[in-house]
Amino acid sequence: MTLRNRLLLLFLPLLALILLGIWQLSEHILLARFDRNDRQRLYDEVRVLDNRLAFEKKRHLDLLRSYAWWDASYRFVAHPTPRFVRENLDIDMLGNLGFDFALYLDRQGRVVAQRWEEARLAAPQAITGAPSPERLRQALLRSALDLGVLDLQGDPSRSLAQWLLVDGTPLLLLSQPISDNLGQAEPVGAIVAGYLLDQRRVNALQEQMDARLQVQPGVAPGDGWRALHVPGRNGGALLSPRRVLDADTQQATLLFLDSADTPQFSLAINKSRVAYRQGQEAIRLFLGMTLLITLAGLLLAYLVLEFWVIRRVQRLNRGVANIGADTAGPARLADMGRDEVGQLACEVNQMLERLERSEARDRAILDSIRDGYFEMDDSGVVLTVNAAFCRLLGYAAEEVEGHSYRELLDEQDVARARGLYQQVRDGEQETTFAAPFKRRDGQRMVFETKVSPIVDAQGQFCGFRGILRDISLQVAYQQRLLDLAYRDALTGLGNRKAFGEQLPLALQRCAEGTGLALLYIDLDHFKPVNDRYGHAAGDAVLVAVGERLRNNLRQPDMAFRLGGDEFAVILEGVDCSTAEALAGRLLACLNQDYHAGEQRLEFLSASIGIALYPADAGDTDGLLQAADSAMYRAKQQRNHYSRYRA
Structure with missing residues (x-):
């Protein structure tokens, strides 16, 4: 008797005992494990749904905050205008943002402006009853006020986002206090917005899951329910224990609560027990094949191992290796039967299909x-x-x-x-x-x-x-803000802040030996212009002065308005004669007639003080004092420029 036969006779009773034990273990342990896998997959789908709903809240709340923290909205609540409503609350914009309604409320709860998606309100996906649009509007506003959308406590970030059942209609309700662009001003009201959870949106959520969704009325939670989110300003959510509906279907329920811990509505998540069914089929197939091979005779054991197992595993290995080396396109393993090796090939093919679908889905997401x-x-x-x-x-x-x-x-x-x-x-x-x-x-x-x-x-x-x-x-936009901070709004010249920063920088650039001149300019007889012709005429004169300075300066010379009728010019790389020549040209252009309407202002002139670096001063403060002193000396003569004299 060969060793193979001896081993076969030795292990035959043991094989029968093992088969019996496998049958019992598969029924009580493996299937239970498959069932736990199904339960875990169901809870994974719940987490996917919960994360998606949380993302919906956050995304729409961010959109709403961009409208609420806006100077235009802040001014609109204080002073409502129809133009704001036409430009910012048209129905197309509301749809593009994903909202079915939007309301502007002041601190007293009055509706300052509102916009509703009438088509959605006319046919809401109500769980119980069919409310009229007007009744749904009133119920929604009442629910928002009851939940405390105006309980702002002076905090612009005190937002609210809850899933609610309003008059039998499930919906997402959002609220954001209205403040300025920076979100720092005292709230003057709130924007209330949201959308109805109709079948279209339920289907959109369902497409992202491997499960079926069903909207149901809220129920009182029982034993085994656990909290996913503790009720607060953003509501709460409870998760039910898993229910096995039949041999093929399992269910979990996600119950939504408002901030007052009141049940609103629930989403039932139904998922197939795929692992359990596959486990049953795999166990039956395995036991059937094992029993068939045993009954076929131990004399064929070698052939069975050689042709049914070993060679097929080799072919499977070669096929997988060829797929791994093939980059030209999709490939599949050949059909290898219905046993474990065949199932492995089938699973590999299914894995390849899932991988291709995943890559296609990722590409579609990236392209969108x-x-x-x-x-x-x-x-x-x-x-x-x-x-x-x-x-x-x-x-x-x-x-x-x-x-x-x-x-x-x-x-x-x-x-x-x-x-x-x-x-x-x-x-x-x-x-x-x-x-x-x-x-x-x-x-x-x-x-x-x-x-x-x-x-x-x-x-x-x-x-x-x-x-x-x-x-x-x-x-x-940031550059524009920076420009506004350093530019005089009336004349377009640099302002005092820009002058205070540019002068030290110019001195640093000229520290290697090149000269610098600072010209202080003051308008003569400017005050009578404001007194006699009004501030508008004075502003027109200042604008004209700024324009004349720009037109008579070269790069990199810089002109600034320091305030009132005082101006300054920084000239880099010049000597005394050049600075005085430029001062003469500036006097000539600044002394030309100005106009206040049809009235010619012939009495205006300018006085210019000149200070040189490093001849007159060696630092910023000294140069400023020297230029100011020279300007006042020129001012005594009017319509003159004067060089600083120590």
């Missing part, structure tokens, strides 16, 4: 976002970009992929980007970089990129991924 997305290898060569990236920079995908990021940046920005990317290689999770990027049409626009590392299966760094966002408008 407004921000650009890109991936680069370790050397900075662009591997892939989304449609938004191409749209922002004006390139086709093939014009960017395979090229270095350095081609999109100016030389001075490449070194800065290289240093930031090195920080990502060294372990930083995210690095932000802003710079002008070259568009295909030759323009340069400022973009912000947030770059994070890509790691392989072993956790080793292998590249970068990043988001590209257009911040040109933000940079332009």
Whole structure:
């Protein structure tokens, strides 16, 4: 008797006992484990739904805050105008923001302005009854006030976001106190907005899940319910224990509470018991095949192992290896039967299909976002970009992929980007970089990129991924604010703040030996203009003075209005004769007639004081005092310029 036969006879009773034990264990342990997997998958879907609903709250609350923390809204509540409503509350804008209604309330709870999506209100997805649009409006406003949307406590950030059941209609209610652009002013009211949770939005949520959703009335929670969110200004949520509806379906319920801990409505999440069914089928198939092989005879054991197991595993291994080496397109394993090896091949094929669907879904998501997305290898060569990236920079995908990021940046920005990317290689999770990027049409626009590392299966760094966002408008707005801070609003010249910063800088630039002249200018007989013709005429004279100074100065000479009828001019790289010659020309142009309406102002003239650096003073304060002293000496003669005399 061969050793193989001896082992077969030895293990035959043991094999029968093992088969019996496997049958019992599979029924009581493995299937229970599959059932736990199904339960975990159900709770994973609940977490996905909860995260999505939280994202909906945050996204719409951020949109609402952009309208509430706005100077125009702040002024509108104090002084309502129809024009504001026409320009900022039209129905198309409301739909684009994703709201079905929006109301402006003052501190007394009065509706200052409102806009409703009438089509949605006319056919709400009511759980109980069918309220009329007017009744739903009144009930919604009453619920908002009862929840304390006007309980602002002087805090502009005291927002509210809750899922509610109003007159039988489930909806999202949001509120944000109305303040200024910085969110620091005392709130003067609140904006209340939101949307109805109709079947369209339920379907949109359901598409992002591997489960079915059903809106149901709120119920009193029982034993086993646990809190997902403690009730507060953003409401609360409770999760029910899992219920097994039948052999194929399981259910969990997400109950929403308002800030007063009152049940509103619930979402039932129904999910198939896939793992449980697959477990049953796999166990039956396994036991059936095992029993069949045992009954077929131990004499065929070698052939069974050789042809049914070993060779098939080899073929499966070769097929998987070929798929891993094939980059030309999708590939699948051949059908290998219905046993474990066949199921493994089927699972591998299903895994490949899920991977392809996941990649297609990721690509669709990347192509749908407004921000650009890109991936680069370790050397900075662009591997892939989304449609938004191409749209922002004006390139086709093939014009960017395979090229270095350095081609999109100016030389001075490449070194800065290289240093930031090195920080990502060294372990930083995210690095932000802003710079002008070259568009295909030759323009340069400022973009912000947030770059994070890509790691392989072993956790080793292998590249970068990043988001590209257009911040040109933000940079332009910041530059405009900076310009307003340093420019006189009336004349367009630099103001006293700009003068106070530019003069020390000019002295530093001239410290190596070149000269600098400071001209102090004061208008003669300016006060009678305001007294006799009014401040409008005086402002017109000052505007004319600013224009004449700009037209008679060269770069890099700078003119400033210090206040009232006082002006200053900084001249770099000049000597005394040049400064006096320019002062003479300025007197000539400033002494030309001015007009107040049709009245000629012939009595206006100017006096100019001149101080030189370093001849008259060696620092900023000394130069200012010298120029001021020279100006007052010129003022005594009127219509003259005077050089500083110690």
